[in-house]
Each structure stands twice: as structure tokens, then as C-alpha cells.
Amino acid sequence: MQYDVAIIGAGIVGLATAYQLTEKQPGLRIAVIDKAAGVARHQTGNNSGVIHSGIYYTPGGSKALNCARGYRYLLDFAKAHDIPHDVCGKVIVATRPDEVPRLEKILKTGQANGLDGIRMISREECREIEPHVSAIKAIWVPQSGIISYRAVAEKYMELAHNREGEALLGHKVLDIDLRPGQGTVITDKGDITCRLVINCAGLYSDKIAQLTMPEIDLQILPFRGEYYELRPEKRYLVNNLIYPVPNPNFPFLGVHFTRMIGGGIEAGPNAVLAFRREGYSRYDFDPAELWETLSYPGFQQIARKYWRDGLNELYRSYSKSAFVRALQHLIPEITTADLVRGGAGVRAMACGPDGTLIDDFLFVEKPGVINVCNAPSPAATASLAIGETVAGKALSHLNLN
Incomplete structure (x- = not known):
């Protein structure tokens, strides 16, 4: 079937884009393509579910502006569609x-x-x-709160589907053939033709971008964040959300405590290099992907700069007692017996060859394609704002605005 727009990636940014497109231009034929069997299977479905306030971001910057706008959109959306959430502070x-x-x-x-x-x-x-x-x-x-971003993403897809959006799940993208007026997304399940390709592939956004724009010189570095959960009898130790003051020498917020919208308390995450892009376990290993990361000049620059912090994070990954000591800075009563190992997520961090971590939303486009090359936190909170931005760009490409 011929589509107007093919969106690669069924995470929250791709689905928010599909939803915003169907809001702004009903009748567009939209395909959302993902190799997974369901939506929100990676970064979206494995994060801590925090609704971010925007307190950390540079005033006037893209993160701050999109977070503020997206925060309002998200709360309105959750209320309108009865998605459980709690602005708990x-x-x-x-x-x-x-x-x-x-x-x-x-x-x-x-x-x-x-x-x-x-x-x-x-x-x-x-x-x-x-x-x-x-x-x-x-x-x-x-302003801070909690929500299930998987539930939000599923609702985006449901609403887009009701307006002629289609989810093509279990389709792994192999290549993109971009020609004037038409793009063909080549997958392992067949070819998908469209007028515009939008890349929202998250952990593989660089790979997908380079299929049509090989000159893009950045690489996604995967960092795993691992969690413990408080045993039920110890959940009284945390009411809502407790964060440390971030380490200014390390690009992460540090281990913290998060009450989850579905119940329970998470403690974490740490931040360790994943040995594959979708490496949710310490034992997930892909030699080619790991070598690609280790040999990348940008990663080598980061490793030189943050090696002490990186070793500490790695130690905490393998030592529960070290993880607990970090948590005890916030709640001294916590003991190793109070925690059981929980889940993990993987952050996609875009890095330049000089070791610069791209800390803002990054869109790279040319006729026929829009690449969302970087969508770091607070992308989930800001998803409707980002989706609105990408949808606006898409309508310009299609000469519909």
C-alpha cells in the first residue's frame, strides 16, 4: 500500500508524531514501522515513568521550552483519556x-x-x-509526577489508528530508497512506499539516518540504567520522588527513589555502558555493536573524561552493597536486605566524533526525510510537543501547511 508518511520507530516520539499528524491533517495515510512485536518496547516502556518539571534545563533552550509545552499537553492528554497519573511532587x-x-x-x-x-x-x-x-x-x-509512558504511547497509537494510521509491527528496516517524490522503506517483510520518511528509531536512529544521509557524523551510545525495587514491607520509607543533587562532572541525574504509578518503589538507575544497543542485562552482549562503540573516537574521548565515574557505575552494577551505599546518602535506613533487583532501561545518547554529547533534541532533514537523531530525557514528558514540531516539519515537506 502507498502511504503518505512512514514513521520508523514505535516509541513514544514516533507515536506522538503519528498522533499529531492525524490531529493536524485527518486523512493522511500513516504507517508506523517497528521491528518489535508491540509498541513502546524499548526506551519508552523501560523508563521510570517520571513526569519531568523542566527544572534542570537551560532557560530558553529547546529542552526547557519543549518540556514546558509538552508537560501541559501531557497532563491534558492524560486527563482527557483517563490515563492514571499523579502530580505528586x-x-x-x-x-x-x-x-x-x-x-x-x-x-x-x-x-x-x-x-x-x-x-x-x-x-x-x-x-x-x-x-x-x-x-x-x-x-x-x-510539578513533578508519575505516569506510565507505555500507556500513553499505546493511547497515541490507538487514536492514530482510528484515523487511518497503521502499525506495521515485526518489520525490521533494512534500507531506505529515497527518490524525488517517493521513498521506499525496505523491510524484512516487504517494501513500504511513501511520500515522506520520518526516522524516530531511538537506539538505532543514527543507523537509520545514515541510510539516507551518510554524511551525518554522530553515533548513538547505549547506557543501561539498572533498578532495584524496595520490598513491600519497606515501601513506607519513600512517599513519592527523592532525587540527589546531580554530579556536575557526569551527564546523569544519579540514583534516586521513584514511586511507580502501578505500585511499588524503584531505586536507581545507575548508568553503565551497555554491551549491545538493546542490552537490558549485564549479560547481553553483541561483539559487533560493542566494538563499534569502543572503537568510536567520540566514545574514547568520553571514556578518557569520565573513566573514574564510569568505573564507579560499573562497580555498582555488579555490587549490590555499592549500589545500596549510594542510596544511603538519601535514606540512611536502607539496607541490602530491603532491595530486590528490578528492571533496566537503555538510554540512547548521541555523541559526536570529538566526544561531545548532544544534550538537546536534534532534527536533521532533507527532501523526503526527517531524522529525529536525538531525543533524550525529557522526551517522554515532551513527546506531544516534539511530535507537534515534527508533524509541522512533515506537513511542510508534504506542502500541506
């Missing part, structure tokens, strides 16, 4: 005096991003919110 906790200046900087960033009601709170005020937390000071962020 979170605390960002300083446990040492040297963390307080960084905490104050985060507060100023959040205020510059227009977050009403965020404020610095004392140890005593923090204890009223999270009685078991060790804190010198903390920031109270009332």
Missing part, C-alpha cells in the same frame, strides 16, 4: 555542604523556567514531606 536533596551551591543554582534555573511554587526547604520541612530522608537542604518541586 519531588524533593531534590543536598546531603553535604558542598552540594548546597549546586542546589541553589538548580533552584534559580527552575525559577527562570517559570516553575511556580518551587522553593528551597529546610531539613525539617523536607522531613515533613519525606520523613526518612537525610538532608541539609532540599528543593520542593510540586
Whole structure:
């Protein structure tokens, strides 16, 4: 069948794009293509389900603006479609005096991003919110919340399907033949023709992009985030969301506690190099993909810069006691007996050959194709805003706006 738009990737960004396209231009024939047997099987379905407030992002930057817009869209969407969610708030906790200046900087960033009601709170005020937390000071962020992004993504697909969108699942993309006025997505289940290709392939977005734009010089580096879960009898230790002050020398937020919308408390994640792009276990290994990562000049630059932090993260991956010690900075009562190993997710981090981590949303396009080359956190929270942006670009390509 001939489609107007073929979207590669049935994660939350690809599905939000499909949904926004059907909202803006009913009647478009849209195919969402994914090699998995269902939607939201990778980054979307394996994240912690946090609704991000936007407190960390550079004011005026794409992350901050899309998070703010997407946050409003997401809450309205969840309410309209009865998707369980809870705007429960979170605390960002300083446990040492040297963390307080960084905490104050985060507060100023959040205020510059227009977050009403965020404020610095004392140890005593923090204890009223999270009685078991060790804190010198903390920031109270009332906008933060929890949701199931898998449920959100499934609803996007359902609504798009109701308007002539089609999910072609179990179709692995092998190549793309791009010609004036027509693209052909070649899969292991047959060819799919369309007027426009949109690449939302997440962990393989660089590979898909280079099928039509080989000059794109970046690579996705996969970092696994592993979780433990609190035993049911210890869930009283956490009310909602408890975050540390991020390490400024490491591009992750650090291990934290998250109440999940379906019940239970997650503790984590760490951040270790995955030995394959979809390596959700310490034992998942693909020699070709691992070598591709290790031999990439950008990764080698990152390894030189962050090797100490990387070794600490790797140690925590294999040592439960080391993981627990990191959690005890936030809640000293936690013991190894209180935790059982939970799930894991893999982050797609786009990196340039000079070792620069691309920390913002990145769209690269030419006639016939739009590549979402990087969609890091808070992409799930911002999915409807990102989808709106990509849909606008798509309608321009199709001369429909």
C-alpha cells in the first residue's frame, strides 16, 4: 500500500508524531514501522515513568521550552483519556555542604523556567514531606509526577489508528530508497512506499539516518540504567520522588527513589555502558555493536573524561552493597536486605566524533526525510510537543501547511 508518511520507530516520539499528524491533517495515510512485536518496547516502556518539571534545563533552550509545552499537553492528554497519573511532587536533596551551591543554582534555573511554587526547604520541612530522608537542604518541586509512558504511547497509537494510521509491527528496516517524490522503506517483510520518511528509531536512529544521509557524523551510545525495587514491607520509607543533587562532572541525574504509578518503589538507575544497543542485562552482549562503540573516537574521548565515574557505575552494577551505599546518602535506613533487583532501561545518547554529547533534541532533514537523531530525557514528558514540531516539519515537506 502507498502511504503518505512512514514513521520508523514505535516509541513514544514516533507515536506522538503519528498522533499529531492525524490531529493536524485527518486523512493522511500513516504507517508506523517497528521491528518489535508491540509498541513502546524499548526506551519508552523501560523508563521510570517520571513526569519531568523542566527544572534542570537551560532557560530558553529547546529542552526547557519543549518540556514546558509538552508537560501541559501531557497532563491534558492524560486527563482527557483517563490515563492514571499523579502530580505528586519531588524533593531534590543536598546531603553535604558542598552540594548546597549546586542546589541553589538548580533552584534559580527552575525559577527562570517559570516553575511556580518551587522553593528551597529546610531539613525539617523536607522531613515533613519525606520523613526518612537525610538532608541539609532540599528543593520542593510540586510539578513533578508519575505516569506510565507505555500507556500513553499505546493511547497515541490507538487514536492514530482510528484515523487511518497503521502499525506495521515485526518489520525490521533494512534500507531506505529515497527518490524525488517517493521513498521506499525496505523491510524484512516487504517494501513500504511513501511520500515522506520520518526516522524516530531511538537506539538505532543514527543507523537509520545514515541510510539516507551518510554524511551525518554522530553515533548513538547505549547506557543501561539498572533498578532495584524496595520490598513491600519497606515501601513506607519513600512517599513519592527523592532525587540527589546531580554530579556536575557526569551527564546523569544519579540514583534516586521513584514511586511507580502501578505500585511499588524503584531505586536507581545507575548508568553503565551497555554491551549491545538493546542490552537490558549485564549479560547481553553483541561483539559487533560493542566494538563499534569502543572503537568510536567520540566514545574514547568520553571514556578518557569520565573513566573514574564510569568505573564507579560499573562497580555498582555488579555490587549490590555499592549500589545500596549510594542510596544511603538519601535514606540512611536502607539496607541490602530491603532491595530486590528490578528492571533496566537503555538510554540512547548521541555523541559526536570529538566526544561531545548532544544534550538537546536534534532534527536533521532533507527532501523526503526527517531524522529525529536525538531525543533524550525529557522526551517522554515532551513527546506531544516534539511530535507537534515534527508533524509541522512533515506537513511542510508534504506542502500541506
